[in-house]
Amino acid sequence: MKNILTLIIALATVQIFAQTHEIIKHNGEKLDINFIKIENNLIYYSLPSSTEEKKISKYAVAQLNDKSKNNSQTISEKIYLTKKSDYKKVIILKESETVGLKKSNDLSSFWGKIKGQSRIALLEMGEKRLKENAALKGEPFIVILSNKADDLRAITFTY
Known part of the structure; x- marks a missing residue:
């Protein structure tokens, strides 16, 4: 028993x-x-x-x-980037959403201010520039650290 x-x-x-x-x-x-x-x-x-x-x-x-x-x-499709115009496929993540992804490179750039341009347009231009740089390197994910005219920085992540 x-x-x-x-x-x-x-x-x-x-x-x-x-x-x-x-x-x-x-x-x-x-x-x-x-x-x-x-x-x-x-x-x-x-x-x-x-x-x-x-x-x-x-x-x-x-x-x-x-x-x-x-x-x-x-769950997700693998993202393949081959040229600068693939920047639309690059995904902007928060730092907390990168668990399991591999940190790759630091990106830095700049954008010039155009007189009369709105702050929102400037932020979008900064995001686009960072996404284009990540697409050139073939890295599908970025975390934006700073999006200011004189300090445009991000970290890229890959699989």
Whole structure:
């Protein structure tokens, strides 16, 4: 009787701690996880051997596979940049949304003020200049550190 009870408890415990999902990153890395949620461009998960909540940028993840249902969900498409005109594909992220992406380069530039141009137009011009520089280097993500006329800086990230 004692052995049967132990076996039932063990089987129930295995189901609780089993890996239910698999993350496939854009760099080819696979990771067995317990999926929690997707929120604010981040995927929250825990490792099978831990209850600690971790997170990764959804832009670093290609697919989320549900092992129990044999479902596969595409999280993000890989971004390929080949020329300066691809700047529209470059994504501006917040620093907190870069978990799982690899820091690449520091960008700096400048833009000249034109008399009578609005502040919003100047900010858009600064973002465009940084995106063009990132596209030239083939790096799909940037975090803008400063968007001022004399101090235009960003950090680029890649897969």
